[in-house]
Amino acid sequence: MRLISLLLVLASGLATANEPLAPFSAEFRIYVNKLPTPVKAELVLEPAEGDDYYHMLLKAKSFLLSNTEESYFHWRDCQPRTARYVHEFKGFGQRRFHHMDFEWNPPRVHNESEDDKESLDIPDDTLDELTILLRGRCVFATGDKSYSVTSVYGDKVREHHFEVIDREILKTPLGKLDTLLVEKKRTGDSKEKRRTLFWVAPQLDYMVVQAKHIESTLLKAEMIMIDYNGPKLEPESTPADSQAAAD
Numbered sequence: 450m451r452l453i454s455l456l457l458v459l460a461s462g463l464a465t466a467n468e469p470l471a472p473f474s475a476e477f478r479i480y481v482n483k484l485p486t487p488v489k490a491e492l493v494l495e496p497a498e499g500d501d502y503y504h505m506l507l508k509a510k511s512f513l514l515s516n517t518e519e520s521y522f523h524w525r526d527c528q529p530r531t532a533r534y535v536h537e538f539k540g541f542g543q544r545r546f547h548h549m550d551f552e553w554n555p556p557r558v559h560n561e562s563e564d565d566k567e568s569l570d571i572p573d574d575t576l577d578e579l580t581i582l583l584r585g586r587c588v589f590a591t592g593d594k595s596y597s598v599t600s601v602y603g604d605k606v607r608e609h610h611f612e613v614i615d616r617e618i619l620k621t622p623l624g625k626l627d628t629l630l631v632e633k634k635r636t637g638d639s640k641e642k643r644r645t646l647f648w649v650a651p652q653l654d655y656m657v658v659q660a661k662h663i664e665s666t667l668l669k670a671e672m673i674m675i676d677y678n679g680p681k682l683e684p685e686s687t688p689a690d691s692q693a694a695a696d
Contacts, residue, residue, distance in 0.1 A: 470494060470503055470524050470583075471654065473679025479509075480671040487511040490672075501525055502532075505579055514540025520579040527587035534577035536602075547603050549577065558601055571601050578602045581609055589613070589629065589655050610634040611647075619648055621658050621674060626650040628658060642666060654680055 472495050479488040490509035497504040507518040517537045523530040530553065537546040548561045556573045560566070576584065578600050588596040595612040615630040633645040648659040656679070660672040 469501070470496075471680045472496065473656070473677070475656070475674055475679070476676040477672050478675050480673065482667075482669055483671070487513070489675075490516075497521055499523075503529075507579060514538070516540075518579050520577050522577070522580055524583075527584075528574075529576055529580040529583045531577040531580065534579060536578075549601070549603075551577075560603055562603060567604055569601065569604055569606075571606060572599050574599060575606065576600045585611060585631075585649075586655055589649065589651070617648065619650075619659060621650075622676060623653075626652055626658060629655075653677070 509516040534549040628648040631647045644663045
């Protein structure tokens with residue numbers, strides 16, 4: 450289920466620096482080895498009570514399982530600052546959860562799980578695993594092609610590296626969109642064939658519209674957007690438009 454979470458967490462809407470985050474909701478269908486699964490997921494971003502304070506919610510469920518992640522965070526200087534992160538999973542006779550409260554003076558996270566309670570010192574720029582791509586909004590909007598972030602999940606601090614490797618046109622429920630193809634880079638991965646790819650649309654404030662995780666030759670998972678409600682598409686300028694504006 451963390452595979453689905455990984456794909457969906459990187460479907461966050463993006464915006465330019467120093468602007469408030471625009472609310473959105475999006476629905477996705479999960480495919481495994483190109484076959485549709487019964488798992489649908491919804492990702493929602495909305496304002497929370499307080500200045501520059503937001504709530505992001507991810508819910509994925511089918512008749513076999515349910516997976517919920519949510520984050521409450523501040524958004525300042527193009528950087529999320531988490532106050533609380535929750536992950537709960539139920540399915541296949543199991544229940545797992547992490548309830549994580551963040552404090553920043555000094556940087557520290559307090560985690561409660563089904564196994565125990567613990568506290569952990571963290572780097573000052575650490576994000577939770579539901580908001581890690583929000584940092585990319587400013588990077589991609591300025592034309593940079595790569596960035597790195599640090600996240601914490603339970604008692605594990607992780608490094609994530611993202612790099613634009615291509616540009617493609619994709620068919621979506623909103624029509625054809627120009628997208629950047631972004632790869633999550635891994636250092637020292639023992640599985641050479643493992644790859645995670647994301648297609649982000651500049652016209653949708655750099656939101657992910659499709660993602661693919663290749664675990665091996667025999668196991669591939671895809672996430673495809675099937676519905677979206679959020680900021681309207683920005684019209685693309687054409688040479689004729691540019692000439693008309695000049696006249």
